[in-house]
Amino acid sequence: MANIDSSLDQLIPARSFRPGLPDTLPARVTPWPLDLPEPDNDCGTLASDFISSLAEANSLGPWTWPKKPIVFISDVHADAESLLRSLEASGIAHRYGLGLNDFHLTDFGLACQVVIGGDCLDKGPSNLDLLASLKALMDKGADTVLLAGNHDLRLLLGLASLGAKRGSLSAHMFVRMGKKVLPLMKEVFDLHVDPKTDLKHLPDEETCRKQMLPGKKWFKTFPKAAAEHLLPAAIDKELNRLRKKTKTFFQNASDLGLSARELYAAALKCRELFVDPHGDYAWFYQSMKAVHRSGSLLFVHAGIDDHMARQLSKSGPAQINSQFITESRAEPFTFYSGSLANLMRTKYRPVDHPLTEAGVRDLHSCGVRMLVHGHVNRHHGQELSAKQGLLHLEADITLDRHSRESEGLDGIGTGATIIHPDGNILGISCDYPYAKLFNPEHLHLVQRPLT
The missing domain is CATH 3.60.21.10 (Metallo-dependent phosphatases)
Known part of the structure; x- marks a missing residue:
């Protein structure tokens, strides 16, 4: 052990861990090492x-x-x-x-x-x-x-796109969230959706799918609409991302036990919980900076x-x-x-x-x-x-x-x-x-x- 000053250890805050919880945290303090190997990514210095x-x-x-x-x-x-x-x-x-x-x-x-x-x-x-x-x-x-955070925003914007007029710049924002959002949808369905009432007035499976997908024409209209917002490389990246996600999105939902109708019901309920000003989780986005x-x-x-x-x-x-x-x-x-x-x-x-x-x-x-x-x-x-x-x-x-x-x-x-x-x-x-x-x-x- 080198360059360790035991007088610095008092800077570690007093901890009171729940009994039985292993404490794997450091008990010693060292000056921050700055010449460790460069981080293994493209933006390290x-x-x-x-x-x-x-x-x-x-x-x-x-x-x-x-x-x-x-x-x-x-x-x-x-x-x-x-x-x-x-x-x-x-x-x-x-x-x-x-x-x-x-x-x-x-x-x-x-x-x-x-x-x-x-x-x-x-x-x-x-x-x-x-x-x-x-x-x-x-x-x-x-x-x-x-x-x-970007993950938090993706949910907010994906839910907002369900209630908005579908256009070339917004029709893909729900499926853009990808499979990472599906566990939340499953949680919301299991805890907050009443299948007897919340699914009663929803359309059939295929119509619900269409409400969440950008549509075939989107891949042609999006590049022109996005040109004033994104560089060509970013547009290509977005198109490739959406091609992959649209192919697997509903299969990933099915793997979690959600049909397209159930997923759509969960998304609508999620919008009610998070976006509606009186929703149970409205505080989350209302508090955000x-x-x-x-x-x-x-x-x-x-x-x-x-x-x-x-x-x-x-x-x-x-x-x-x-x-x-x-x-x-x-x-x-x-x-x-x-x-x-x-x-x-x-x-x-x-x-x-x-x-x-x-x-x-x-x-x-x-x-x-x-x-x-x-x-x-x-x-x-x-x-x-x-x-x-x-x-x-x-x-x-x-x-x-x-x-x-x-x-x-x-x-x-x-x-x-x-x-x-x-x-x-x-x-x-x-x-x-x-x-x-x-x-x-x-x-x-x-x-x-x-x-």
Whole structure:
């Protein structure tokens, strides 16, 4: 073990795990290692890029830190147990039972702010259980900020497209959600649909299928309609995606025990529960924000581009969040392909809205030094990177069981990113042996991997 300072271990929050729950979390703290191998994806950056970007950020003057601790938890993907364990791991909650609501907030939990970084839905064991635990966290008095993720948006926009006039830009938005949304539809059907009444007035199987599919002409009319919104490469990608999804969508639903009529009934009920202002889960989208800023940190689900950077520097986060509420309830495809939704879906690919040095200058000019986000899942805890000179803290640590199993990770994901008012940033994950400590104003950096 190298470069471990035992005095740092006190930064790990006090934990009180439910009896019988194995604690696989780190008990020691180490300065954040920056020269580990480059992440195995196309948008990773070398340590030298990060260090030079950090030097540029520090040259702008002192950082501004949150007035109270912030705990960032992202991409829980319908895994309530992972969320609850992460609340325990960060010292926010003490669990006294197995139930979704069987926890109380600690003194730290009442004093901090919890930022849920988006992608609460899809994939793992139960969407509705996850929402129940999240609502319990809010109802128990936690200062909670809920950010929109791309998976969350896809449900909202897919449901909205069912009730809209079918056109070349919106007719595909429901089936575009693909098989990942089907477990939620199955949950809603089993728990909220009454087959005797909710299916009574629905049309036959084939008509219900047509209500959810874009139609044969869509593949010819979509490219022309989408040309002002997407680059040619992105249009081709969308067409290929839809060809695959339309071929398998109803078979995937059938594999879960849903006929086309039952799926359509579930979708209509889901729209009632989530989109109707008085629905049981209306609070989920009513609480949602696009961005959250605290001091020098900007919290988003995925990333940022030049247009949103300029808008943030001119108008601030409140204006962006107001715009998000309006536009996300308007034409689904136009919104999802635009710069605002790019905050929830970018991976800085060529098909995404670009971030350049000009956008970074706009962010620096309004005091934003670093983005904290999820969306790009990591297998060894949180990572630090730089994009065009902008610092990024990547905090999707692969929490949900579905992703972990498919990506070769054991157990239930647990962890959180804790940002303290003194500038100390602590990354805790069950997949890394130490809690990683980083303070951008104090360059106590590890220059070699830990052994």
